[in-house]
Amino acid sequence: MDLTLSDEQKLIRQAVERFIRNDYSFDARKKIIGAEPGYSTAHWQTFAELGWLGVPLPEAHGGFGGALADLLQVVEPFGAGMVVEPYLPSVILAGTAIAEGGSEAQQAELLPAIADGTLIAALAHGERQSRFNPHDVQTSARREGDAYLLDGQKTVVPGAPWAQKFIVSARTAGERFDAEGIGLFVVDADAAGLQVDSYRTADGARAGNVTLQQVRVPASAALGDPAAGLTALTAALDLGLAAACGEALGAMQAVYQRTLDYVKTRKQFDVPIGSFQVIQHRLVDMFTAVESSRSMLTMLAVRFADPQERARALTATKVHLGQNARYVAQQAVQLHGGIGMTEELDIGHYFRRLTLFCLAFGSTDEQLETYAAEHI
């Protein structure tokens, strides 16, 4: 048994950590999110040059073919820095959908561009009524000669304002909740009939609603079988959730550490508040929450590649991290008192990011329900 990181993994982790420390301070991040376009194109270029954008992508198409354990070395420090650049939307979600669903030609066209940073893509699968269920697709793709006509609306698409291409899930056949009959289509952001309504998100990034009205794409825009896109979509969402858990762990670790530092220095009643036993126990509980989350993520990294184990391991990890992220985030604010409630300090930003994590890809509670229904 060996759960230590390989030398390569250590190197990449150190590089990402160094970047966060030197170039992605809370103040630097504030400047990025306060200005247009809302992410740093220079940082994106750096990510490309250092090879981070290729980590999970196939070797044959400009990537490194990394496993989840490799990817975690990138996303954990990203979570600690609350990186807003569209790594998850473009590299992980869109990248995986293309790698899993696309033909050789489609992969060759799109993946190297994602890996070298010239293409930002976004996965547009959610809909107004769908919550987190990828089967619930009402957007339609109607065949017309050698083209498809797409109609519908995709909502809360992370990275949408920055995307040049969307991977859109749309129904080519079947009824609203059917697993069959869902296709994935590559659609240019500037296609006629496509409109993006952009907004900021509670965690400082940006997203948008993508409206498709009679958007015409060639039949070759379908990623693989236009009636069986769900497999690739699920693979993308699986890796997305695993990466989101990695980010959350990074954020939890960071906000726990800051809270620990704070209770050692903040004085009330002439003593550090960390000298009160109730506060000490709270910090111990936060520490345990982070450590236990790390254990789950280690489990996930080991089990993820096993198709028999993946779903169960992933659901369990989300439940556990969701519960612990909620606790750590809430206590971090509570123990900071008034200052924890401010936009000025990073604590509240971690709080918001972790709040969204708890919901992402299905809330903690929904995932617990799934586990109960499918895995015991």
Add this chain to the structure above:
Amino acid sequence: MNVDFSPAELEFQQQVRQWFADNLPADLKRKNELGKMPSRDELVAWQRKLNEQGWLAPGWPEEHGGPGWTATQRYIFDLERARAGAPIGLSMGIVMLGPVLMAFGTPEQKQTYLPRILSCDDWWCQGYSEPGSGSDLASLKTSAVPDGDSYVVNGSKIWTTYAHYANRMFCLVRTSNEGKKQAGISFLLIDMDTPGLEVRPIISIDGEHHLNEVFFTDVRVPKANLVGQEGQGWTIAKYLLTHERTTIAGVADSKVNLGILKAMAAENQSNGKPMLEDPRIRRRIAQVEIDLLALEWTNLRTLAATAAGKAPGPESSNLKLAGTAVQQAITELMVEIAGPWAWPWQTGDYVGPPELAHAVERYNFARAATIYGGSDEVQKNVLAKMMLGLK
């Protein structure tokens, strides 16, 4: 044992309900339901309307322009106020300063300030907390040094809610460094437009501007603005803390917010069905509803004891603890219902269902409820000491 309202109380309830139905502006009600803060002008206009009816200050006696209600009437009024969808209104002048002036103010202070609170010509803010003095309020450092017929005030206050709307502040200042630190604190009324006073905004994690920092540089305050005696500030502040306890648990608003939560769950779908039909969601709502029921009855027991003449004591800490836990649980469930609609940060037009738009902001701001007005931890310290005798 019964908790039935008397016929007279029931009639009162009907009267209040009708008045709100006839007078509450629809857009103010809508904002309140969505969890949006009304503007200063909207609030002032609304409070003036309440005052015309004589109902702005439910806790005040008739001699000072209040309705002279019993504790039970106040409880009923608050229930109906929340039920109608009306905002709570500004507590600083009405709930906090008013009773202090009635108990400790000079005749001139009462004459000058009480009517102006009712007419909303004055908007008061509370200047207690300082950067170094939060839970340990008695360590406050902002100093007031006598000079002729004035005090000269130096220092700073923080977390001052709506200082940017206020024209006056009631403030705890240090007038002496001798003896126990509590004994050197005085209660001072300060005009916000006095030279040397500066207000700076603090944006909170719901993205709103409620909070401020207030800086004092040689601010001259007439000695006539001292309330009570020099060194009596701590006693006055503590008097305030145990004064108005019938509404601290927030039962009325939590009931209404629970209703809003159910409506959210009914109107929004998961897997093609209203979320309110989902057993998982129903269980979680049931849990909060039961906690709220227990809280309501704790509140009623306190109310009954007060009606029987018992002075309110540390059980208010208990009500605050349980009340804020319910408030936070409700907003947490709102976020759960919102699901993906928790992502958009609402700055302009709604990009999703409006009723879900402010769920995250509500949740974010509700975290403050266990911090302000004595944090959870401090309330528990109080209970351990005062109720349980643990030292």
